[in-house]
Amino acid sequence: MSTFHSRRQQTAAREEKANAFLRRTRDEAMEKLNLLRLLLLGLAVVLVGLRPSTAFQSDELLVEDEEFGLEGSAADIPYARPSAPTPIRRRSSDPDSDSKIQFTLEHAFGDSDFSPAGTFSARLKTWNHGGQTLTKLRFSRNALTEAEKEPFQKLLQGDDFYRIRLPSDVLSPPGRDYIASSVKARCLPRDGLDEHFVIHMEGVKLLAVNYGAPGACPYPRQLKLPSKWAFNSHTVLKSSEQAQRTPIFTEEITVGENGEVGVAPPPERSFWAKYWMYLIPLGLIVMNAITQAMNMPEEQAGAQGQPGGGAAQRAPSSAVRRR
Amino acid sequence: MAARILAVFLLLFLSAAPLGSSLYEDQVGLMDWHQKYIGKVKHAVFHTQRSGRKRVVVSTEENVIASLDLRHGDIFWRRVLGANDVVDAIDVALGKFVITLSSDGSTIRAWNLPDGLMVWETFIRGSKSSKSLLLSGTNSKVDKDNTILAFGEGCLVAVSSADGEVLWKKDFADASFEVQQIIQSPGRDVVYVLGFVGSSSFDAYQINGKNGEVMHHDTASFAGGFSGNTLLVSDDVLVALDAAMSHLITISFQGGGLSINEKPISNLVGDFAGPVEILALKLGRMFALKANKLITFISISNDGKLDVLEKINSAAAISDALSVSDGRHAVGLVQQVDNKVEFTVKLGNDWNTNLLKETINMDHQRGFVRKVFINNYIRTDRSHGFRALVVMEDHSLLLVQQGEIVWGREDGLASILDVTTSELPVEKDGVSVSKVEQNLFEWLKGHILKLKGTLMLASPEDMVVIQGMRLKSSEKSKMTRDHNGFRKLLIVLTRGGKLFALHTGDGRIIWSRLLESLRKSEACEHPTGLRIYTWQVPHHHAMDENPSVLVVGRCQQNLDAPGILSFVDAYTGSEIKSVGPVHSVLQVIPLPFTDSTEQRLHLLIDAKQRVHLYPRSREALSIFQQERSNIYWYSVEADKSIIRGYAIKRTCVHEDAGDYCFEPRDLWSVVFPGKSEKIVSTVTQKLNEVVHTQAKVMAEQELMYKYISKNLLFVATASPKASHEIGSAIPDESFLVVYLIDTITGRILQRMTHQGCQAPVHAVFSENWVVYHYFNLRAHRYEMSVIEIYDQSRADNKDVLKLVVGKHNLTSPTSSYSRPEVVAKSQSYFFTHSVKAITVTLTAKGITSKQLLIGTISDQVLALDKRYLDPRRSLNPSQAEKEEGVIPLTDSLPIIPQSYVTHALKVEGLRGIVTVPAKLESTTLVFSYGVDIFFTRLAPSRTYDSLTEDFSYALLLITIVALIAAIFVTWVWSERKELQEKWR
Numbered sequence A: 001m002s003t004f005h006s007r008r009q010q011t012a013a014r015e016e017k018a019n020a021f022l023r024r025t026r027d028e029a030m031e032k033l034n035l036l037r038l039l040l041l042g043l044a045v046v047l048v049g050l051r052p053s054t055a056f057q058s059d060e061l062l063v064e065d066e067e068f069g070l071e072g073s074a075a076d077i078p079y080a081r082p083s084a085p086t087p088i089r090r091r092s093s094d095p096d097s098d099s100k101i102q103f104t105l106e107h108a109f110g111d112s113d114f115s116p117a118g119t120f121s122a123r124l125k126t127w128n129h130g131g132q133t134l135t136k137l138r139f140s141r142n143a144l145t146e147a148e149k150e151p152f153q154k155l156l157q158g159d160d161f162y163r164i165r166l167p168s169d170v171l172s173p174p175g176r177d178y179i180a181s182s183v184k185a186r187c188l189p190r191d192g193l194d195e196h197f198v199i200h201m202e203g204v205k206l207l208a209v210n211y212g213a214p215g216a217c218p219y220p221r222q223l224k225l226p227s228k229w230a231f232n233s234h235t236v237l238k239s240s241e242q243a244q245r246t247p248i249f250t251e252e253i254t255v256g257e258n259g260e261v262g263v264a265p266p267p268e269r270s271f272w273a274k275y276w277m278y279l280i281p282l283g284l285i286v287m288n289a290i291t292q293a294m295n296m297p298e299e300q301a302g303a304q305g306q307p308g309g310g311a312a313q314r315a316p317s318s319a320v321r322r323r
Numbered sequence B: 001m002a003a004r005i006l007a008v009f010l011l012l013f014l015s016a017a018p019l020g021s022s023l024y025e026d027q028v029g030l031m032d033w034h035q036k037y038i039g040k041v042k043h044a045v046f047h048t049q050r051s052g053r054k055r056v057v058v059s060t061e062e063n064v065i066a067s068l069d070l071r072h073g074d075i076f077w078r079r080v081l082g083a084n085d086v087v088d089a090i091d092v093a094l095g096k097f098v099i100t101l102s103s104d105g106s107t108i109r110a111w112n113l114p115d116g117l118m119v120w121e122t123f124i125r126g127s128k129s130s131k132s133l134l135l136s137g138t139n140s141k142v143d144k145d146n147t148i149l150a151f152g153e154g155c156l157v158a159v160s161s162a163d164g165e166v167l168w169k170k171d172f173a174d175a176s177f178e179v180q181q182i183i184q185s186p187g188r189d190v191v192y193v194l195g196f197v198g199s200s201s202f203d204a205y206q207i208n209g210k211n212g213e214v215m216h217h218d219t220a221s222f223a224g225g226f227s228g229n230t231l232l233v234s235d236d237v238l239v240a241l242d243a244a245m246s247h248l249i250t251i252s253f254q255g256g257g258l259s260i261n262e263k264p265i266s267n268l269v270g271d272f273a274g275p276v277e278i279l280a281l282k283l284g285r286m287f288a289l290k291a292n293k294l295i296t297f298i299s300i301s302n303d304g305k306l307d308v309l310e311k312i313n314s315a316a317a318i319s320d321a322l323s324v325s326d327g328r329h330a331v332g333l334v335q336q337v338d339n340k341v342e343f344t345v346k347l348g349n350d351w352n353t354n355l356l357k358e359t360i361n362m363d364h365q366r367g368f369v370r371k372v373f374i375n376n377y378i379r380t381d382r383s384h385g386f387r388a389l390v391v392m393e394d395h396s397l398l399l400v401q402q403g404e405i406v407w408g409r410e411d412g413l414a415s416i417l418d419v420t421t422s423e424l425p426v427e428k429d430g431v432s433v434s435k436v437e438q439n440l441f442e443w444l445k446g447h448i449l450k451l452k453g454t455l456m457l458a459s460p461e462d463m464v465v466i467q468g469m470r471l472k473s474s475e476k477s478k479m480t481r482d483h484n485g486f487r488k489l490l491i492v493l494t495r496g497g498k499l500f501a502l503h504t505g506d507g508r509i510i511w512s513r514l515l516e517s518l519r520k521s522e523a524c525e526h527p528t529g530l531r532i533y534t535w536q537v538p539h540h541h542a543m544d545e546n547p548s549v550l551v552v553g554r555c556q557q558n559l560d561a562p563g564i565l566s567f568v569d570a571y572t573g574s575e576i577k578s579v580g581p582v583h584s585v586l587q588v589i590p591l592p593f594t595d596s597t598e599q600r601l602h603l604l605i606d607a608k609q610r611v612h613l614y615p616r617s618r619e620a621l622s623i624f625q626q627e628r629s630n631i632y633w634y635s636v637e638a639d640k641s642i643i644r645g646y647a648i649k650r651t652c653v654h655e656d657a658g659d660y661c662f663e664p665r666d667l668w669s670v671v672f673p674g675k676s677e678k679i680v681s682t683v684t685q686k687l688n689e690v691v692h693t694q695a696k697v698m699a700e701q702e703l704m705y706k707y708i709s710k711n712l713l714f715v716a717t718a719s720p721k722a723s724h725e726i727g728s729a730i731p732d733e734s735f736l737v738v739y740l741i742d743t744i745t746g747r748i749l750q751r752m753t754h755q756g757c758q759a760p761v762h763a764v765f766s767e768n769w770v771v772y773h774y775f776n777l778r779a780h781r782y783e784m785s786v787i788e789i790y791d792q793s794r795a796d797n798k799d800v801l802k803l804v805v806g807k808h809n810l811t812s813p814t815s816s817y818s819r820p821e822v823v824a825k826s827q828s829y830f831f832t833h834s835v836k837a838i839t840v841t842l843t844a845k846g847i848t849s850k851q852l853l854i855g856t857i858s859d860q861v862l863a864l865d866k867r868y869l870d871p872r873r874s875l876n877p878s879q880a881e882k883e884e885g886v887i888p889l890t891d892s893l894p895i896i897p898q899s900y901v902t903h904a905l906k907v908e909g910l911r912g913i914v915t916v917p918a919k920l921e922s923t924t925l926v927f928s929y930g931v932d933i934f935f936t937r938l939a940p941s942r943t944y945d946s947l948t949e950d951f952s953y954a955l956l957l958i959t960i961v962a963l964i965a966a967i968f969v970t971w972v973w974s975e976r977k978e979l980q981e982k983w984r
Helices: A007-028 A030-050 A146-158 A271-305 A307-322 B002-014 B265-269 B433-454 B460-471 B618-630 B800-805 B879-884 B953-983
Strands: A088-090 A097-109 A115-126 A132-141 A161-167 A178-184 A193-202 A205-212 A231-238 B033-035 B041-047 B055-060 B064-069 B075-080 B087-093 B097-102 B107-112 B118-123 B133-135 B147-152 B155-160 B166-171 B177-184 B190-197 B201-208 B214-221 B226-232 B237-242 B247-252 B259-264 B277-283 B286-291 B294-300 B306-313 B316-318 B329-337 B340-347 B354-361 B369-378 B384-392 B397-401 B404-409 B416-423 B488-494 B498-503 B509-514 B528-536 B548-554 B562-569 B575-584 B587-594 B600-605 B611-614 B632-637 B642-651 B661-671 B678-684 B695-697 B703-706 B712-718 B735-742 B748-755 B757-766 B769-776 B781-791 B822-831 B835-840 B851-856 B861-865 B912-917 B924-929 B933-938
Touching: A097 A132, A097 A146, A132 A193, A132 A231, A146 A161, A161 A205, A161 B661, A193 B748, A205 B748, B041 B087, B041 B369, B041 B384, B055 B087, B064 B097, B087 B133, B087 B147, B097 B133, B097 B147, B133 B177, B147 B177, B177 B237, B237 B277, B247 B265, B259 B265, B265 B286, B306 B329, B316 B369, B329 B369, B329 B384, B340 B369, B340 B384, B354 B384, B416 B528, B416 B912, B416 B924, B433 B460, B433 B953, B488 B528, B488 B924, B528 B587, B528 B600, B548 B575, B587 B618, B587 B632, B600 B618, B600 B632, B611 B618, B618 B642, B678 B757, B678 B769, B703 B781, B712 B757, B712 B769, B735 B769, B735 B781, B748 B781, B748 B822, B757 B835, B769 B835, B835 B912, B851 B912, B851 B924
Parallel strands: A178 A205, A193 A231, B735 B757
Antiparallel strands: A088 A097, A097 A115, A097 A161, A115 A132, A161 A178, A178 B661, A193 A205, A205 B661, B033 B933, B041 B055, B055 B064, B064 B075, B087 B097, B097 B107, B107 B118, B133 B147, B147 B155, B155 B166, B177 B190, B190 B201, B201 B214, B226 B237, B237 B247, B247 B259, B277 B286, B286 B294, B294 B306, B316 B329, B329 B340, B340 B354, B369 B384, B384 B397, B397 B404, B416 B488, B488 B498, B498 B509, B528 B548, B548 B562, B562 B575, B587 B600, B600 B611, B611 B661, B632 B642, B642 B661, B678 B712, B695 B703, B712 B735, B735 B748, B757 B769, B769 B781, B781 B822, B835 B851, B851 B861, B912 B924, B924 B933
């Protein structure tokens, strides 16, 4: 059966399994994890504090939370030029081999040329069936240099585009072409410069990058200079979701005794439910007739039996009319 | 309007109506019309002998085989072959079969001449592609079971014309042998197969016509090399051109061996430049040479000498030779002389005498004569008469006899490229009273008849009269604008470069114009029309002017060819002005701005992604400059699987019209992995679509906000194997990925993979949903999926108090640069049919519920309620959902026979469906085109805002009068009774 599964499905199944396992273990080891996290965080803080360039902050958000966790600081990875990717392969006992890979984010101010702005590093996972996926994406953003601040301010003043690009193939950059995205620079400044990347990938190929502010960017855009010239980055990796399968129903066919396909008769409705629309008017007519029939003898009796009374009644009414 | 009030009552009646509206039999033709066409005629075979009905069998460029009535031009029958089944040759065999050779010579079919039923079909399976030729041996005697010789895919096949049995087959498998001609000698059963081997060698095979054995094989080589086609001049002489196109080569091949002679063309026609073409006459020892814009008739004497007979202008058409009597052959010539057309018939062996010379007045809107087919008949005085079937530049077909046009068919309408609509002029006040009085009696009579019809008192004759009255009710074919917006002009651009204006009421042609700028010229060799846009709709400022349309064309087929623009008056059809050849045109973007004369601003994108602004006026430029920063566009490079987004950078530097040209700046790009994904379909919303409400109330009093953006692009990509024909890939290696991309920022809002599914993808995008159709390989069925996207960022605005106080973000402008929080809902359903076209109904305000209009494989248009394609359908909808109208989930979409918009008709060769909103909210106008055209009016939720046309106003009046009378009578009665009571 597994031969009929595509690679994607296998990957999905694997991830599902891993997720389930993780969920199970996560609850058990929550406290431990918290402790560990604290420790690691502390370590990271120390590391960050030790590093000479403190200007950038790296943040990561992974869709595949299978790999969620902290692992080796991104700052340690040497800076790589886009032309020279250095996939460092490393053997492990795992049949699915992993290797680290890096690719460069480049940016441009308005119509200027692209220049490096940061590095994405990820783990390239090669499954034993030959498929490759990128996981554990982390991002280290270079701080804006003084020389870059000036054009950025110009962009803010002119409500112009801040453009970024990534290679479409991380193994042999830039692949067929760069994937580019751009945003009006005025969307970015909040306290710092908030940016949000959504990277759509298919295996190891990057399809598109969507770049912009993490929240809303209301129009008309107001000019606002950031108080802190540091990027606050959020990154999301996205791969394609599977479409829902078309539901297939087996038709329920009731087969009668003589083999005929019989349609179940509709439940018999009550007499009242069927004919209420006739019964109500009929009832009304009957009621009307009865009251009339009741009035008739009464009237006749009254007219014959009380002539004086009738005259007495008439008098005030004529008086009224005369008035 | 009183009718609107009544509509409320009507709504009560109709609220219980089932889904899908249908038609009664007697309503056919009331608001729909259907016109049958065949397309530009390629071949014609007359069939006039020994038969009561005179007919002509034609094959066309739309792959139609049709039998036409020679008296009136009506279609007796026609068969539309598939798009890939191009007809190569037709002939009549045995006097009762039409033989066609199609699909590059691989299919031979015989059709019954009287009724067009297919009699037999034979396939030739050869080893290579080649020229396809058909010889049905019409010159041999009819009574014996004659064989048809067909050549296709490198095989010569003899087929029995009675049952299509293959008698023998000879495969010329040698790859370099290019067969040019096949000749059957009339007397002896010998077939000659002539062709080139390589470029410089000529081969002739003699084949026994009885069994296909090669009797003799000759080869001769010619140093100069051959180019192009060869031409058979007589039974033993062939004419060809050499590779340099400077010499004429005559090859005589019978009488033992081959002999090749050459002669410089300049000796025959004088100095010449440009291409040379040889034209067949199939006439005794004669041919024609087209060079230097002249056609030269040349005869070959028995000893191979070439003589020039006559030179005529090349704007002429020459028919094939027709055997008149006792071995004499005639040829027809049609020449254009000013506004008139000259039809000449000449005898082959006596060139200087004309058998017939007629001058015909021809509408110059038909352009030049492209083809002519002649046929002879015996006049009452027992002399020979000739009639000619003429194909014109605008693809129309005319029959010419006795110096007159007997009938004409506007077959240009079989190849519609694009459609737009225009409003009719407003009705002028002051209708003459006499006209009304004159019609009063008629009107009364009509109403009495209608009343009789309603009360079922009408006799069958009366019913016919009523039906006729309904059909020709002048109301619907008036040339003025109507209150409901049903009457419009459909402006249609055809492949022949002709523009037609059709009235929506009855489909008649109001005007037609062969666009000068779309005709062949020095600057523009092969002009083709592309699209048609509404250019100017006079509104309040420029009410006196006529509306106009913009026709965009291109000089060549390739994308970077120079473009042509033409501005045409929509009421008269006159060309106001034309521009071109100009920059190339890849894309045309109508902007939502108009200048003071109500001309709409258009952006034309050229092959270098530069933007050109039209109209080129200072005012338009100033309007554009204000909005310049908000203008974005995108390009789809399907061959590279890349989509790019652009904005404007600056005005062009090198361009002449610098101010109106702008250079692009790359904003974003999406690069699909080229090895695994190929773009198969991209769809956007219609620009003129109106969305009535953004909110959608769900069953549990919940509110969802539709994500409505005009800048969304639906893209479907498929794995390379899955983008070919169905069956060429197995489910495991085929998948389909669909994307919703914001074209401002390049943001992918939704991305979804369908495993085991494949192209072709047909999609329609409207409001916040997209519906697409594809093939599911695993289920072996077609599927339709729907994606609906909802905006979550507005989802908090549910509090009524907040809405009242104004604390909501509903009125704030949306920006594509905000990160969208969207939720997509999706569902797939099986669908039985494959789809040729798909669109959605459009109404004026967008209130009416929508229907999908699906062009099915059987060339019909099916209306499918959008409610069937609701992602919220579930197996057991709750009571609240049921009340809302959610249909219980089924795995396939129902096809209700009554919901075919085209009812019993077929729009043969269906290619497109266009919907136009009428002014009446409930109604939308539907125009579908292919080889045929069909127009109708649709009301997806019934006509809830007006009364139907056959509503009996008389009955209503009588009822009202009767009621008033009854009120008076009862009032008098009650008064009387009260009085009596008081006196009692």
